[in-house]
Amino acid sequence: MVDHSKQDLKGGETLKTYNKQLDDFFQDSAQTSPASTLNHDTGVQSGGYSPVGSFGLAEGYVNDQLQKFISELLRQSVSLMGWKLDIKLKFKENHDVMVDIDMSIPPGFFGMPSTDKDLLTYHITSKMEVLSTPHQGYLIFKLPPNGTLFKRANSDIPPVAIHTELLSDAVAIARGYLAALSGDMAGFDAAAALLQKQMAALKLQMDQLNKERDRKEYMKLQAQFRLFELQKEATEIQRGQFKDIAEQVHTQMFSFVGDKELNLNNLLAARGNSLVLKVNLEQITPPNIYKLVAGIRLKNIQVEDRDGHKELYFYLEGPKAKKKV
Amino acid sequence: MTTKTIWLLCLLSPACTLPRARAEVPAPLRPDLVLRLNQELFETQGVQEALDAGKRRLDPGFHDAFLDFRNDGIHLKFTQSLLWKEFEFDIILRLLWTGRNTFEAHLQKFDVSGKLLLFHFKVDLKTLKAQLFQFFKLNIQVVLLDAIDLKYVGNTADQSLVFRGTVNVGKLVPLPAAADLDLSGIQTQDRLLVLELARRP
Structure with a gap:
């Protein structure tokens, strides 16, 4: 025992x-x-x-x-x-x-x-x-x-x-x-960092292509890059929203259990x-x-x-x- | 009825029941939170040490005190030394909820050994009540810290009334969510002190 x-x-x-x-x-x-x-x-x-x-x-x-x-x-x-x-x-x-x-x-x-x-x-x-x-x-x-x-x-x-x-x-x-919800935004930061990395990789691929010769492939990568860009922006917005919620959660939880460190x-x-x-x-x-x-x-x-x-x-x-x- | 008359009656009967003024008690609320404290909490070394340390507040003749929670109230047994003679007191103190966060303790019944001698020495009922108050207060202070504030009111016309208690719910239940609770009942059961809390209506 x-x-x-x-x-x-x-x-x-x-x-x-x-x-x-x-x-x-x-x-x-x-x-x-x-x-x-x-x-x-x-x-x-x-x-x-x-x-x-x-x-x-x-x-x-x-x-x-x-x-x-x-x-x-x-x-x-x-x-x-x-x-x-x-x-x-x-x-x-x-x-x-x-x-x-x-x-x-x-x-x-x-x-x-x-x-x-x-x-x-x-x-x-x-x-x-x-x-x-x-x-x-x-x-x-x-x-x-x-x-x-x-x-x-x-x-x-x-x-x-x-x-x-x-x-x-x-x-x-x-x-x-x-x-x-506890105020730790590391997950959002990691997601943003990953998107940044993926965007950098795409940029490299796009730079290696010939804009005129590989136009179709280039447009495809450009759309993907734009999608990642929007996702990164969305992550930033979500991060801000969650930050507000985390503050509310902290207030609510504090009034419920009195726990300062949540x-x-x-x-x-x-x-x-x-x-x-x-x-x-x-x-x-x-x-x-x-x-x-x-x-x-x-x-x-x-x-x-x-x-x-x-x-x-x-x-x-x-x-x-x-x-x- | 005067104190002396009560004492006289007590000396003639095997056990004395004190007349108690009927307090206007509001209807009890259904408890939302119940705190049940076993008598064992009042029998710890900490309580004993505090009682030893606080003995100067008690009459030097007051000793071998023992507190026992029962269904009909708090049974207090103690010995009181008076000159060469020792008298054993057997007392029932009843807790009565009187309203929001307040309760009263009433001397319900008492029995004393060697009554005739005691009568000669004219032991005052008020002194007895003051002793009970101090003893109970010491116990409560150790177990519940300052969650319950006790005030001696034994000098009123109500012969049975010993003290009034006010409960600080915030100190009794430190959970912030319990801030809307009030004491809605207090009672004793076999070896238990039961505190009931309910939301404010």
């Missing part, structure tokens, strides 16, 4: 260290929580686990916050590409979290010209098992291999299961986008069919309590009100108390 309590993930942690620690975690068997319920009046939980401290978030509150900060953020950033996105979470009593995503994409998004004005609307439903690393603030969203269903909205065609092993590829593709790539990782979200517990728990509940454990607990209303709470729990409740 790896002793996660000795791992220091603060300060100058590198992505390499972070990944190593996640590897260690995945080598250990991920802990699962037994199903449990909470009696609101007595505070007694079934399942026999009594944490030293816990922090519960109501489903309704989480979704409202998601709408307020995260969805708004995504809407702003994807609207540049003409997308529409809506995300909603549903807690289940067996500790699964259902994610419903409504996504609309313009038909021309995939690079092919289209005259169709209607957006392509899809509905994605995913069942996630939420786990946590034993001693540090990592939340692991584990997707069953065939647990993500993809469906065309307003269609009778049955949903298609997406194999979630492809998640790593999706996150790898999204890395540049996440970096740009790097979305450091918050997100993928391992097989698991998506890993790094959460800084110190930012959401009282300072003195954090030291005592640094090892977290997650569970969904259904709480029944005195008036019979049922609400599911997503609990972050500290280590087991010595004395049983």
Whole structure:
């Protein structure tokens, strides 16, 4: 077993260290929580686990916050590409979290010209098992291999299961986008540099041609050169747009988690069919309590009100108390 | 009812329940965020050290204090030395949410060993309440730092009222997204102190 309590993930942690620690975690068997319920009046939980401290978030509150900060953020950033996105979470009593995503994409998004004005609307439903690393603030969203269903909205065609092993590829593709949202424009700079290099190579080819004799070939290269030139200009414009969005993202994220140093790539990782979200517990728990509940454990607990209303709470729990409740 | 009458009643009955003024409490809101703190947090070495360091604020005769969260309130057991005799106090302090970010602590019930002797020495109820306040404040300060501000109000006409608490939600939950939350409930359960937060209506 790896002793996660000795791992220091603060300060100058590198992505390499972070990944190593996640590897260690995945080598250990991920802990699962037994199903449990909470009696609101007595505070007694079934399942026999009594944490030293816990922090519960109501489903309704989480979704409202998601709408307020995260969805708004995504809407702003994807609207540049003409997308529409809506995300909603549903807690289940067996500790699964259902994610419903409504996504609309313009038909021309995939690079092919289209005259169709209607957006392509899809509905994605995913069942996630939420786990946590034993001693540090990592939340692991584990997707069953065939647990993500993809469906065309307003269609009778049955949903298609997406194999979630492809998640790593999706996150790898999204890395540049996440970096740009975090304010790192290196991806745009690299794209501009590549276009510049390709343009230089084309210019060399064009110089070697005889303008009159190889007129047809010359015109072809000239068109290609102009296309690269426009692409480079577009990259510059996109870079500026993303810079503005990154500033908005930073403001939004700061107002949400209070994180001054934002790097979305450091918050997100993928391992097989698991998506890993790094959460800084110190930012959401009282300072003195954090030291005592640094090892977290997650569970969904259904709480029944005195008036019979049922609400599911997503609990972050500290280590087991010595004395049983 | 005067303090002395209450004491007299307490001496005649096995355990004393103090009459409590009915506070106008707004209807509780459904919590959006719940913080459940196990009693173990109050039994750490840090708390013990702070209690030892803060003992000068307590009466020198006040010792062997023990705090226990139960469904019916906070059970406090302690020993009070008076000259050659030691008296064991068994007290129930109930927390009552009174409105936005505020709560009150009421002395619900207490039992004292060696009552007759205690009567002779005329131990004042106000002194007892002040002791309880100081002891609870020391515990809260160590575990929750300055997220909860406690003020002694034991001198009012309400014989059961001991102190009022005001919660600073920003210090309790440092997440900026939680800025629109208020304390909407506080209660004790078996070995648990439960703080409930809800969005402002």
